Amino acid sequence: MGPVDYVQPAVDGRAARWQRHREERRRELIKAARKAVHTLGRDASMEDIAAAAGTSKPVFYRYFGDKAGLQQAMGEVVLAQMQRKMKEAVATATTAREGLFAMVSAYLQMAESSPSVYAFVTRLPHGDAGQQDAIAASGALGHFFESISAMMAAPMREHLGPDAETLIGYWPTAAIGMVRNAGELWLSSPDSPAKPDQQAMAGYITDWLCVGIAPGSRAAQKPQ
Structure with missing residues (x-):
């Protein structure tokens, strides 16, 4: 008796269509x-969000589990768009500093x-201090700082000497903290004549990351 031929089971078309429907929904x-x-606003409740979406709160709970699940899902979408923007910006840079500023x-x-x-996608729900927010959990910013640190490796080695390899490894993590903390403080600050615009703030943060805030550095000087 010859070997029994294995027949690949047919794909359940109804199940595939239902899965596509769920993903689209x-x-x-x-x-x-x-x-x-x-x-x-960032304090919108699940009930408010569902009403604005023209559906019910149980629908959102069915798809996302809870508000933290919705935050995570929305954060992934926001981060994907942010990643695309960063890639486009960094792709046009010709130097490490230009790439850092663009990012x-x-x-x-x-x-x-x-x-x-x-704020909605980066703020943890009360009582969830052990979790990471969408940006931290994704590692998205880390990916870009690793790319920039690779661009900056040569000049950093020249500047730092024998300790360069160890210190270069710390830089992406330190840079992420600098950008997030400075950026979020800037974002939450009320508008005033003294508040830098977006381009100026990006320039300040870039200078702080590259040369610090010591007297004589670009970051320590007022823009003309």
Whole structure:
């Protein structure tokens, strides 16, 4: 008796269509939730978001589990767009410093475009201090700082000497903290004549990362 031929089971077309429907519905809900948070503010409740989306709160819970799940899902979409913007910006840079400025500028632009959405996806729910927010958990910023640190490796080795390799490894993590903390403080600061615009703030952060704030550095000088 010859070997029995294995027959690949047919794909359940109904199951595939249902999965596509769920994915499309999920994207629609994230888009509607993002629009609602942009309009209502970062403290919008699940009930407010569902009402603005023209559906019910149980629908959002069915797709995202809870508010933290919605924050994570929305954060992934925001971060994907932020990544694309950063890649486009960095691709045009010819030097490490230009690349760093382009990346920081793209980050600030995306955050400034909707402060409420940015705050919604980066703020942890009460009682979830052990978790990471969407940006931290994704590692998205880390990817770009690693790319920039590779560009800066040669001049950093020349400047730092024998200790360069160890210190270069610390730089991306330190840079992420600098950009996020300075950027979020700038974003939350009220408008005033003394508040730098987005391009100026990106320039300051870039200088702090590259040369510090010591007297005589560009970052320590007032713009003309």
